[in-house]
Amino acid sequence: MTEQSQADTVPASESRSATAAAPRTRSARARFSDGNQRQILGLLGVLVILIAVGSFTTDNFFEVSNLVLLLSQASIIGVLSIGMTFVIISGGIDLSVGAIIALASVWATTGATQEFGLWGMLFTALVVAGVCGLINGVLIAYGGLVSLIVTIAGLASYRGMATLISGGQPQVVRVDGFGAIATTEFLGIPLLVYMFAATVVVGWLLLNRTTFGRHVFAVGGNAEAARLAGIDVRRTRTIVFVLSGLCCAVAAIMLTARTATGASTHGNLYELDAIAAVILGGTLLSGGRGTLIGSILGVVVFTTVNNIFVLNNLSTPIQQIAKGVIIVIAVLLQRRANKESTG
């Protein structure tokens, strides 16, 4: 190191003042680089193949009504997968989402809640699911418990509460405005799809454009490093689970409106579909790495598979087998891609 170069190394205060003058290379898309990009391209490839299969094996795959149906089917798991993406990137897992949907749906449709009309029901769903997420988050972040354990407990107890409140009976939605959520369309596209899209946009901005999003990646990638860099790891973890809860609320509203009932059986095993979509989308189960776009594509791929199977009158068991095979193949491909990119 020469004398001259030493002189321009520090002090820090000077280097900061010149930030505006510093050169910009290609726009900051670090998160969307190498591995992630390949991941998303791979999923798009899979989707193209599926669409080809769909159009060859069926007559009505490309009908607008079918595509709209496909999107609205993807909406509910799609919304869940957004919250799940945050949770998994932060290094956790949330198995309680299906149960939270049940509880939110039942609580929002009790006789007493329905007295308050549409807004009262929406508010109830959001608060109930948000609080469930908060309980999960606090137990995990401040209680130091493992998220797998806490959310398994949640899976059992939230659904138990839902059954208790509803007496095990489906509760019919009598508020007209609420049912309209599932039937309203703009420009031929159901409101449900718009709700899904809105959640995607909010989630994407939160994850990729805010300090909080950055902290989620840091906590999941290396919690100790995040702590020693002065990040509030516990608060970040808590918020992530609250977000997952709020996504459950949106999903519960959508599901309740579509079925016109609140039921303690709603959302059964949805957690597995959401997790599968997130993993298929390339998010690392160990945390620290992933994309929201990947998760959305994951959901769309699964929904398209279902759609094609239904159009071809293939049975549910075969659908399930196909789903399992797709997950294994996708993860194998991901492993290869990751190996190549790290050398």
Add this chain to the structure above:
Amino acid sequence: MSTTLLQMRGIVKTFPGVRALDGVDLEVRTGEVHCLLGQNGAGKSTLIKVLAGAQRPDEGTIEWGGNTVSLRSPAAAMKLGIATIYQELDLVDGLSVAENIFLGHEPTTVGFARRAEMRRNARRLLERLGHGEIDPAREVGELSSASKQLVSMARALSLDARLIVMDEPSAVLAHDEISGLFRVIEELTRQGIAIVYISHRLDEIREIGDRITVLKDGRTVAEDLPAAGTPTERVVSLMTGRSMVSAFPERNPVSAPDRQSELLRVAELSRTGEFEDISFTVRGGEIVGIAGLVGSGRSEILQTVYGARKPRDGGVELDGGRLPPGNVRAAVRAGMGLAPEERKSQALVPYESIAHNVSLAALGRYTRLGWVDRTGEQAAAEEVTTALRLQPSDTKQPVRVLSGGNQQKAVVARWLLTDCRVLLLDEPTRGVDVGAKAEIYALVRELADSGVGVLLVSSEIPEVLGLSDRVLVLREGRIVRESPAHEVDEAEVLDLFIEGSAA
């Protein structure tokens, strides 16, 4: 003694985009300690992996005892008698010493391990290493790093290894443990086993090594150098391709510490079982070094000052303001920064880019209402990494591609962005090669000259003495000596470690 055991010629190994090995020759004789030197990134790790059968070379020949062989898998390498002891020891913490030694080749009767025989043989192997005191029945997780290393070596012996590759074995050891390691190595070579010894510490190589091979940029640049007789300057210039400048920067009289105000005051800090009654101050522009053996409490003190551990008694003041105990965020907000000992596990977020790692602690500066100003963030990160000459200069690369020295620069860069006023450095040059060390030293001195107070912990006494203005000598959790750095020498510090007399 000296017949050729291993002869590698023209080994080439390429990864996508990188030519990690570009024609490496290595000749190892039976019963010698062969030292492999090279800066980080010179290709040592890849060469070890080739030797261990974990990576297959693209070109080149390998002869073993005069016969051409191919090391196509780890099992093939082991079968020939090549054992590798990695820096991160590959032992299973939950299993016993004996189980670890015989893992994968347990003596069995119809599938059942013969446990008594395993223990007996394990004991014999440990005795062969001169460490019969290690109980084969103990769980490996409870052992010290030094003992774990011995278990790894016993494992190598159990596989009838004729060549043992040791990747920086001394990095995890305390001073007195290293001499124990050397005794074991001497014992092994006496039994005709060849050792390939990798270390950044030239003094060790002088003491234990027979011959040196130097790698640079994936090539062998020198072979058959006598370990004891080759001057340091020559070794360093071979490794770096340039002649050695003085490792430690001049202490700058202009920023004489006594003219600066006191920045950090640590008063009667104690943590049960770790350290007692630690008091000292750091002024702006001053580098204070803490010298102590492993286990003397030096890292624990640093972490407690930083708020990562909660003290039992005592407190920390920064610029006159008392910091809440055990609160990292308050310390960071007040202007403290820590470059921890384990950069990978404590400082860096592996999948994130260099830029994101650098901006991690200062993100608040580039945030409005929770929204990150990514242009400003990126520009600031590039500014500071360019100033520190961090390689590669493309800060969008993931941080895990960085070499040890550049990782350290990334961590220091992080704290430059926060306007840090007191920087705590825990082993700043561990795993950093010789050339980059001098750069880190210069960087730390410049930081101090710009008014930052630096608290330095290192297990390398010359580093503490050479870099610091003032030295605290720590023994068993207590400060036994405080003095200006130029008033003590290495022998005195060593003496204090052992005797603890406040001479």
